[in-house]
Amino acid sequence: MTNVLDKGFVELLDVFGDDLTVVNAARVSFAKESEEMNSKDEKLIQYLASHNHITPFFHPQLRFRLKMPIYVAREWFRHGIGFARNEVSRRYVDTQPECYNPTDIRERDQNLKQGSKLTNIEQNDEVSQTIQHIQDDLIVFYNRLLELKVAPELARGVLPQSMYTEFIETGSLSAYARLCKLRLDPHAQFEIRQYAQAVSDLIQTKFPVCWESLTK
Amino acid sequence: MTNVLDKGFVELLDVFGDDLTVVNAARVSFAKESEEMNSKDEKLIQYLASHNHITPFFHPQLRFRLKMPIYVAREWFRHGIGFARNEVSRRYVDTQPECYNPTDIRERDQNLKQGSKLTNIEQNDEVSQTIQHIQDDLIVFYNRLLELKVAPELARGVLPQSMYTEFIETGSLSAYARLCKLRLDPHAQFEIRQYAQAVSDLIQTKFPVCWESLTK
């Protein structure tokens, strides 16, 4: 389990296949098969990746459990093709919500339309603490609504978008390569890049040749 | 444009095909074609729908613009297969947020795990007004963060999940049928049912025979 941000994580639950799965899916075209990775197999993987022949990379799958702020999850979920997801629902769950509380407050970047960079604004700590207080207050108010018997499906409306959510996700190697490529880009938001990096590092250990070829 | 909830809407932007599109997609199997709907065509559509032969229903498409609270959108987006979506992003937009403010506060339903029903709790108006005040305060605080030059991508974290979002969505007739069937179910949350009903009513006018067969 890799910790991400102040209370989030990425946990690799299970892996389906390895580099050889891709090789043998590709070699079926030639009616051949490999028992063990060799240098020819590595070249084949590089060829497939660089020529956009992605179907063999659809066969391996990975399953993760992730915990991330809602506004990060909403960008993560834009990647739908090749993924299955099941998420905790605050219609059924009314345990204590947790929120992401950034300690380094970034200012609006004037040069880049997207992204942002660290700021030196004096108010950094004050802003961070005020955000924390507001988030705490909202959770108190949410609990008060539940005490008044308000339906959780309605009460959740007052919770902030920085609230953590948790989900199980199964995706193909190809789908994760595309997600990580886009979300590791320096224009992507700092927070989502941390999750993409954690996922990428975990996949790297399981599919070293494929991942190198797909993401370089 | 159909108004939904207090500030949301469903707008049908464009339609691709009609009932006959489905008939002719199906008839290609038999190398036949119809110029105009007749009673045989209606029976064919009913047969296809009732026997789960859904491929002909993938050809027609509809494009909508929708505005709904984030926690409703998050359930709506669980339907990914057959849909394309582009959504407003509060990384780039810092116009005034708007929030959903329910006037009828529903209480937790003891009998149904899902869903909820109207409550008579005396506090109804008080709760509704307090929610309104809290949402207003959060928008004030959000604007204060922007004045302090905090990046919008971070500042949005304090906005509530009842905030409205807007998106353009293209989906196949088949994809909308599946979405509406699940989201018009009495167990679905009241708010999402209003959107499913508005979408359903608009599709009904454009694909009367197909929609009747797919959703009955």
Place this chain on the structure above:
Amino acid sequence: MTNVLDKGFVELLDVFGDDLTVVNAARVSFAKESEEMNSKDEKLIQYLASHNHITPFFHPQLRFRLKMPIYVAREWFRHGIGFARNEVSRRYVDTQPECYNPTDIRERDQNLKQGSKLTNIEQNDEVSQTIQHIQDDLIVFYNRLLELKVAPELARGVLPQSMYTEFIETGSLSAYARLCKLRLDPHAQFEIRQYAQAVSDLIQTKFPVCWESLTK
């Protein structure tokens, strides 16, 4: 490996997950988890399947190697959502083709538009043998074209649609359930039903509770 028809087969290569994978994907909504299947878990699976809540069934995956006649494969491949496939290509392979040779010749069914039933036509054996001879002759001619240096990608045009092809396929439990339900229907062609049955029997052993719920 299960033999199917005269020279085909279905081989289960690998399995990702089990009944519990579905349970835990579904339970994430309630922030709960099971270590071992119990009777509550079985009821949950039945509930999910019967209420068309299919997302938890997208997480488990199976990988097969299949060998089937081209005209069967062409129907099998109509099921695209949730599947990854890599197939032998006769652009690159020029090993000896093999063809499906039915010994029981079915006659056109007058009552059913689709499907067909065993016939007693006297010519059964004669027809079967003539088909065999024609298929043999086509392979001889195909080899003659290759000797004349004709490109395999062009020469393959003369090979019959009864020729066997081979492919590796990864699919989700949900995708296989849909395929098997449609292809085990008595209206489906006899040949494809044999493959759907073989796949179904293999899945049954790995996901006994889910498969029972999804296909009954």
Place this chain on the structure above:
Amino acid sequence: MTNVLDKGFVELLDVFGDDLTVVNAARVSFAKESEEMNSKDEKLIQYLASHNHITPFFHPQLRFRLKMPIYVAREWFRHGIGFARNEVSRRYVDTQPECYNPTDIRERDQNLKQGSKLTNIEQNDEVSQTIQHIQDDLIVFYNRLLELKVAPELARGVLPQSMYTEFIETGSLSAYARLCKLRLDPHAQFEIRQYAQAVSDLIQTKFPVCWESLTK
């Protein structure tokens, strides 16, 4: 309708959206909209295409009717994501089959593993005519089987893979861009390149800015 090969064609049936559809799907992120294409819009499209931001290109759709040899269709159908297809079925149709008869016989290319080039082999005409005769004989034999009341679903097994098939296809602009990019590659088979070119030329007229950006 564009004629392709000796008896095939590509016919554009209908179009859903134009270049502006992509612009406005992308601009929803910024809560803006264009009424008419201008130079800023063109630059936006180029930016989206070159940075792999493909979701706005999923909204426009095109519908084609295509007629192509089965072995070409089998490669075409490998592109499944973003496409809906309905194809003529020889289980239900027993009209006269037609086959592709190449007049220029290409020889196996020794340098390229894939693809092939025109040959000067003297036997060109002889081979072409022999293929024609064999295909004619197979159709005669197929008709003979039908006269003997053999089920069309079985009789089709003897028809050659060069037989033409016909289908209706709806796909997103993004899906067609990916297909055409891969199938216009010089390594792709000559026959499929003719279809990709015909489709590409038709799309070019309807989405001039997008198509230029997506396929260059």
